[in-house]
Structures are given as structure tokens and as C-alpha cells.
Amino acid sequence: MKNFFNKNGIWLLFATVIIAVMLCVLSAFSSGSSFLSNAAGVVTYPFRAGASAVSGWVSGISEHFTQIDTLQAENEALKKQIAEMEEDIRQSKADSEENARLRTLLNLRQQRHDFSYESATIIERSASNWASTLTLGKGSDQDVAVNDCVINAEGYVVGVVTQVGLNWCTVTTVLDPSSHLGALVFRTNEVGVAAGDLSLLGTGQLRLNYLSNQETLINGDLIVTSGLGGYYPSGLVIGSVGEVKTDDSGLSQYAIIDPKVNLNSLTEVFVITNFEVVK
Amino acid sequence: MSRRDLTYKWAMYGGAVLAVVLVQSLVLNYIRVLSVHPFLLPMLVGIIAAYEGTQGGYTFGLIFGVLCDITIQAPVPCFFTLDFVVIALITSLIAKNLIAPGFLCTLVVSAVSLLLTQLFYTVIYTYRSIASSMGVLNLMGREMLVSMVLSPLLYLLFFRIFRKTRPD
Numbered sequence A: 001m002k003n004f005f006n007k008n009g010i011w012l013l014f015a016t017v018i019i020a021v022m023l024c025v026l027s028a029f030s031s032g033s034s035f036l037s038n039a040a041g042v043v044t045y046p047f048r049a050g051a052s053a054v055s056g057w058v059s060g061i062s063e064h065f066t067q068i069d070t071l072q073a074e075n076e077a078l079k080k081q082i083a084e085m086e087e088d089i090r091q092s093k094a095d096s097e098e099n100a101r102l103r104t105l106l107n108l109r110q111q112r113h114d115f116s117y118e119s120a121t122i123i124e125r126s127a128s129n130w131a132s133t134l135t136l137g138k139g140s141d142q143d144v145a146v147n148d149c150v151i152n153a154e155g156y157v158v159g160v161v162t163q164v165g166l167n168w169c170t171v172t173t174v175l176d177p178s179s180h181l182g183a184l185v186f187r188t189n190e191v192g193v194a195a196g197d198l199s200l201l202g203t204g205q206l207r208l209n210y211l212s213n214q215e216t217l218i219n220g221d222l223i224v225t226s227g228l229g230g231y232y233p234s235g236l237v238i239g240s241v242g243e244v245k246t247d248d249s250g251l252s253q254y255a256i257i258d259p260k261v262n263l264n265s266l267t268e269v270f271v272i273t274n275f276e277v278v279k
Numbered sequence B: 001m002s003r004r005d006l007t008y009k010w011a012m013y014g015g016a017v018l019a020v021v022l023v024q025s026l027v028l029n030y031i032r033v034l035s036v037h038p039f040l041l042p043m044l045v046g047i048i049a050a051y052e053g054t055q056g057g058y059t060f061g062l063i064f065g066v067l068c069d070i071t072i073q074a075p076v077p078c079f080f081t082l083d084f085v086v087i088a089l090i091t092s093l094i095a096k097n098l099i100a101p102g103f104l105c106t107l108v109v110s111a112v113s114l115l116l117t118q119l120f121y122t123v124i125y126t127y128r129s130i131a132s133s134m135g136v137l138n139l140m141g142r143e144m145l146v147s148m149v150l151s152p153l154l155y156l157l158f159f160r161i162f163r164k165t166r167p168d
Helices: A001-027 A035-066 A069-108 B001-024 B041-071 B077-097 B103-127 B135-146 B151-165
Strands: A110-123 A131-137 A150-151 A158-165 A169-173 A180-185 A191-195 A207-214 A224-225 A239-245 A252-259 A269-279
Touching: A001 A035, A001 A131, A001 B041, A001 B077, A035 A110, A035 B001, A035 B041, A131 A158, A131 A269, A180 A207, A180 A239, A207 A239, B001 B041, B001 B151, B041 B077, B041 B103, B041 B151, B077 B103, B103 B135
Parallel strands: none
Antiparallel strands: A110 A131, A110 A269, A131 A169, A150 A158, A150 A269, A158 A169, A180 A191, A180 A224, A191 A207, A207 A252, A224 A239, A239 A252
């Protein structure tokens, strides 16, 4: 042991430092992902996608046998919900037409969100308990870029793209401790920052920080993206307030947010590759 | 040990590591107990370094660390490389000087490997001010508990390879 270190210790240290520095430099000088990460991602993509498909298939079979009763009850509830939503759609069509007429009368500009979506399948989940990331099967070949916002089929925020390869990308979810999104309390229009928290990662919640003590948040208040700074579209639903707390200094409040998206059951998401909000 | 034996030994270890990595990404990442899933990757490095000594452990830790760094998103680009090299050096020292390779050694080096990885995370998260001490301790405890349950299975797998490929 001592001989090994005496003979090779300096070379071991040298090799480790060189490789570590090389990884850092490669990462620093690449915009989406380093060359090595990109190549590894491309090479392992078929295996990851195949493994994910097998895993989904097995989980689907097991769910088929264990959740028939639950699915039947859910089916009934969904039918009822569809009927209610159809009524809402009829009402909203009439409202939209009325809204358009009134806007024309008042000479107001139309409000609209124009999004370009890219659907993507989740091919891998983070192995570590200290982070919450997803790997998707779409990358720069499909115009996915770093900082693109990712939502689920209902339009709820999943996270933000933080690394991009040719045919894959990594999404840092809203629960990740390094995640920070400009947020807005829908009812009061108060602005805050929705951030992941390590102590809430396990429970699948996040924090809404930098709220003034003057505002009164109530449980169930809807939290949406603020869109400030222009990085992300505004009005995307992040979650709802589960609990309101005052921080240790007693000067400001923060809220615990229950995200609307259920990351554990998510299999497909949509990357917003381009957006335009006209107000 | 002849070159052929050496190749055979590391092919066996490589196959076992690949199997564990597949189990980790296909099964364990989806199983949540106490709101965490078992994390076996650092334990692999610790166990192999304890059985194979500093030279083999260091080389394995370095290669496996680089592979993890380019395939798994980490808080810093060389996170797993540095972490796994340190794990390999410390656990090989433990096996050499304190506990001979075996069941108890596997348990101890598994716990040490996981603890070192958690300390690496803690240092980075504390530096970035994105973790409270209570949150960190809570997560460390739960992750340790859930992951250590699988340590005997890793012992069964890797100690068998170690015994089968050990030069007489």
C-alpha cells in the first residue's frame, strides 16, 4: 500500500486533477452540454429509451391487474367531468365571442399566448435523492434549448431544460433545490420566487419566497409563472398554496406550494421551444 | 495474476456493476421508501475498492466517476470523479488496515461511501446556500437507512466475484 502510494501517489493525484479540470473546462466552454456528455447521451439513448419503454410496459401490466376497480371508478368520474367541461366550453365560447366584441368596441389589443411545443418522452429519472431531474428523448435536433420551459399535458409546469444534447435533454424540475422560477399569486397578483427546497424534495413540494408580510395568502391560492424577465411564458400553473409560514426573521412570509404536476406518474411532457405572449 | 485472469476478473466486476446500474435506473429510481429511493452507485465503488485494494479501486473509481459525470447531471461537472476517487482511497485503506474484506467490511465501506457522497453534496449545497442543516441531516439519515438495506445483496454479488477471481 505504502509502496503503491510512494511510487504512484503523485501521478494518481495528477491524473485525477487533470481529468476533473478537463470535465470542468469542457462543461464551461459548451452551451448545452459538453462534448463528452453529448456523445455519451447519444450513444446511450437507445438503451435508455428501450429500458424506459420496458419499465413502462411492466408497470402498465402490473397496474392493469391491480387497479381495475380504481380505473372503473375514475372512468365514471371522468365521464361526469367531461359532461361538465363540455358545458363550460360552450359557455366559454360564448364568453370569448362576447370578449372579442367588447375588445373591438373598446379598441383593445387581443391577449393571446402563442407557444411552439415539442412533445417528449421521459427516458430517465434522476438517480440521486439530492436533485430532481428528468432526461427527455428530444434535444437540439428538435430545437430544444437550454432554459426552455417544460409542461405536462394539462399545461402545468414541470421544470426547465438545463442541459441539451443532440437527441436528449435534461430537465431540472420545479422541485430541485437549484430551481428558481418567477411566480405570481393569481388572486392577489403578488410576485415571488418559486424555489425548490431540499427539505421539501421528499414530500414533492416547493417554496414560494420573497413575499411581503402585508399580503394575506390563503390555502389553495393558485401560483402561476410571472413571466418577468421574458425567460419563461407567464400564466403557466405551478401549483397551489398548501401552507403559509413566516420566516425566521419574522419580516417576510413564505408559502409551501403543492405542485399541480405529479412527477412520479409523468411519462410524457411538452417542451415550449418558442413562445410569444401578446398583452 | 496473468493478464487473462485480470481481464476475466474485471469483466466480471464490469458485468455486475452494469447489472446494478440497470437495477438502479430501471427499478430503484421508481421505488420510494421514506420519500427517498436507494442510491447504490457510491457503494459499488466502496465495495470494489475494499476488495481490490488501492490500485484497482482507484482506477475503477476514476473510470466509473468519469462515466457517471458524463451521463448523470451532477451539481458540479467533476462531482462523481472526485467523490468516487476519494471513496476508493478511503475504503481501500479501511479494508487494508481495519476490517478484512467480508460481510462486516461491506457494511462499513457501504456506509462510509454513502456518507462521503452525502458530505460532498452537503458542501456544495451549503456553499450555494440552497440547503438547511436540518434538511440535509434528515435526507442523509433517510437515504442511508433505505440504501443500506440493500448492502447485503451487494455483498452477495461482489464477494462471490472477489472469491472466485482471487489468486490462490
